[in-house]
Amino acid sequence: MSCIDIKRRDFLKTSVGAAAVAIAPGMLLFDMAHGKSEPVSGKVRWGMLIDTANCADGCDDCVTACNKENGLSGGLTATDSQWIRKVELKDMRTGRELALPMMCQHCEHPPCVDVCPTGASFKRADGIVLVDKHLCIGCRYCMMACPYKARSFVHEPLHDQNPDVPRGKGTVESCTMCVHRVDNGQQPACAEACPNKSILFGDLNDPESEISKKIRTVASTQVRADLGLNTGVRYQGL
Amino acid sequence: MLKLIAVMMALCSCSIANAAENAFTPKIDIGKGGQCVEDPQWMRKNHMHVLKHQRDETVHEGIRDDKHSLKNCIECHASTKDDSVIAREDSFCVACHRFEAVKIDCFECHSGTRKSAWLQRSAK
Numbered sequence: 001m002s003c004i005d006i007k008r009r010d011f012l013k014t015s016v017g018a019a020a021v022a023i024a025p026g027m028l029l030f031d032m033a034h035g036k037s038e039p040v041s042g043k044v045r046w047g048m049l050i051d052t053a054n055c056a057d058g059c060d061d062c063v064t065a066c067n068k069e070n071g072l073s074g075g076l077t078a079t080d081s082q083w084i085r086k087v088e089l090k091d092m093r094t095g096r097e098l099a100l101p102m103m104c105q106h107c108e109h110p111p112c113v114d115v116c117p118t119g120a121s122f123k124r125a126d127g128i129v130l131v132d133k134h135l136c137i138g139c140r141y142c143m144m145a146c147p148y149k150a151r152s153f154v155h156e157p158l159h160d161q162n163p164d165v166p167r168g169k170g171t172v173e174s175c176t177m178c179v180h181r182v183d184n185g186q187q188p189a190c191a192e193a194c195p196n197k198s199i200l201f202g203d204l205n206d207p208e209s210e211i212s213k214k215i216r217t218v219a220s221t222q223v224r225a226d227l228g229l230n231t232g233v234r235y236q237g238l
Numbered sequence: 239m240l241k242l243i244a245v246m247m248a249l250c251s252c253s254i255a256n257a258a259e260n261a262f263t264p265k266i267d268i269g270k271g272g273q274c275v276e277d278p279q280w281m282r283k284n285h286m287h288v289l290k291h292q293r294d295e296t297v298h299e300g301i302r303d304d305k306h307s308l309k310n311c312i313e314c315h316a317s318t319k320d321d322s323v324i325a326r327e328d329s330f331c332v333a334c335h336r337f338e339a340v341k342i343d344c345f346e347c348h349s350g351t352r353k354s355a356w357l358q359r360s361a362k
Binding site for chain 2: 038124184
């Protein structure tokens with residue numbers, strides 16, 4: 001993506017933001033008694049820092065927690081959905097081994113959103129990349145565009161889904177950063193389940209958040225940083 | 239003669255009213271029921287627009303105001319017998335939609351079960 005393209009987008013975003021501010025006073029009229037009635041804010045950018053040094057070899061608690069929370073089968077065949085997977089790496093020259101969880105990296109400039117023909121694949125104001133399954137036609141362009149192979153397609157009819165996580169046949173899905181939990185002020189299931197606390201979840205835009213303080217002090221990298229996607233998920237010790 | 243016509247008309251309207259309540263209305267299990275979030279007659283006509291508006295706000299903007307959410311509908315209207323709005327012929331959504339011959343796709347993805355019941359079942 002060229003710089004000009006990004007600048008143009010930023011300009012458009014700012015104009016939308018200005019329009020939102022103009023409407024904002026009216027929002028106070030909303031009934032506050034039921035749930036959260038304000039839209040998510042672009043001031044927040046949710047992200048994760050994964051400490052690969054602490055990620056235990058052979059442990060897959062994050063994967064299990066994700067499967068349970070989102071109602072995934074946990075199967076590993078070509079047609080099973082995987083939102084997060086444990087990847088084991090080995091440097092053949094030095095013999096250094098490394099394990100890390102890999103999932104949707106919640107890019108600032110997501111290629112899946114660029115290619116979506118229906119606008120189903122989108123990035124929320126707070127940086128979470130999602131699929132609107134009401135709009136998804138199951139063409140799977142986004143799956144091809146994603147450099148992280150983070151997305152899955154639902155091949156079979158599903159039953160008894162989590163009421164907070166609707167999933168269905170014929171649509172593409174991926175890690176939602178447990179958006180239903182985040183909106184309620186909770187942590188994503190994987191971050192909560194990690195026994196070594198190696199998944200740190202927080203607001204990358206808030207300089208006082210734990211994650212911002214940590215990425216200021218330790219060396220962290222984005223996977224395929226060369227693509228310039230500015231991922232929301234960062235890895236430490238890679 | 240006028241009297242006779244009046245009586246006949248009264249009889250007619252009576253039989254239509256009775257028929258409307260008996261043979262031509264769907265039998266619906268309304269679950270817990272109680273006070274709806276909007277006027278019930280208005281909801282019968284407009285619930286689909288309300289749900290569609292809410293779904294876009296929730297998915298794209300993270301507005302989780304539960305007043306008009308599908309989960310809130312299910313919370314009140316899931317049957318007290320099986321905690322579902324779709325499990326049986328007379329379940330809240332199915333009864334009316336079958337009667338009107340309108341196919342709903344909501345439950346291909348969404349759960350038709352009350353959250354508390356789903357939690358209990360998945361804890362087992």
